[in-house]
């Protein structure tokens with residue numbers, strides 16, 4: 461195996477890099493186009509990870525096996541923590557400051573690059589009506605079980621075009637939103653078909669640089685408007701919404717509680733703020749800590765925190781059980797995490813949101829919404845529809861289709 465080529469941000473000047481100067485790989489298989497840096501990896505080989513067994517020794521073995529101090533693992537954690545992580549060791553990777561979309565991304569090895577589809581078939585899974593009924597059911601469960609404070613329910617849209625989806629173009633368009641981290645991660649093939657998880661997430665699960673650990677949970681949402689006045693109104697209403705603030709606090713509290721034993725300092729220096737993507741407003745709180753022991757890697761921290769109440773609920777096990785009862789589709793890697801982890805343990809893991817699993821002409825999009833007491837099933841259905849907008853627009857589809865309630 462070739463020695464990995466690594467360009468570390470911290471060793472650079474920190475200035476933005478002209479995309480044309482960036483190391484272009486011809487068969488990129490993994491890309492994260494982040495708010496401050498771009499990570500591209502190629503020549504990815506799957507690393508076997510056994511679910512249900514401690515992650516730390518498995519990671520250490522995988523990284524040691526690479527035979528170089530520069531080794532890195534890239535990949536994805538599925539939503540279901542009983543399923544194995546999908547990790548890969550690339551033969552080459554680069555991490556450079558700045559943001560570049562399709563420019564750094566060579567032809568993905570797993571997916572044929574097609575043109576733009578002119579005809580799409582769209583199938584909601586489930587229909588909006590069935591989703592609303594599931595929200596009503598979740599609220600009824602919460603009445604019966606006072607300890608169940610939050611559950612995140614999702615739905616999917618299956619879209620198929622008349623030609624293979626052009627993943628490079630898709631990633632380029634997703635990377636146009638500076639508030640999101642666009643990503644493309646190869647998934648284990650299913651039935652001989654290559655699959656990719658492609659999306660643009662605004663939510664950082666965890667990042668580690670030396671002893672500094674950061675998380676930026678989001679929860680509580682409002683759809684953005686093209687009208688500046690309505691947009692401001694939506695943001696102001698979100699900022700003071702009791703329901704959304706309760707929904708948000710569940711996530712922040714859970715992450716603080718889980719990180720606390722690992723940190724000698726931990727806090728939320730900026731408090732809760734509004735975060736804007738191109739299509740959504742969210743409540744967000746940056747959490748920053750200093751680790752007691754840097755032996756714990758970014759990937760172990762990600763596996764510890766995942767799934768947070770931004771994608772599952774509180775208490776975690778009860779929420780997960782209700783999700784498996786009420787959701788008809790398999791979340792797969794949606795609501796999991798995507799990222800990278802170096803041999804030093806440094807790395808970034810993002811919550812896999814606003815994404816689609818892509819296989820040839822087919823894309824399966826997912827979106828969810830946090831349900832707490834006081835949630836309105838109709839509003840929560842609309843929130844999921846609004847969250848589909850980023851992917852639908854990037855695919856060239858009319859985002860209005862996500863609001864249609866008819867069953868396929």
Ligand SMILES: C=C(O[C@H]1C=CC=C(C(=O)O)[C@@H]1O)C(=O)O
Nearest residue numbers: 678679680681770827828829830
């Ligand atoms: C579960 C999703 O979003 C999460 C992240 C931000 C806001 C959320 C909310 O307001 O419900 C969700 O917790 C999704 O986009 O599918």
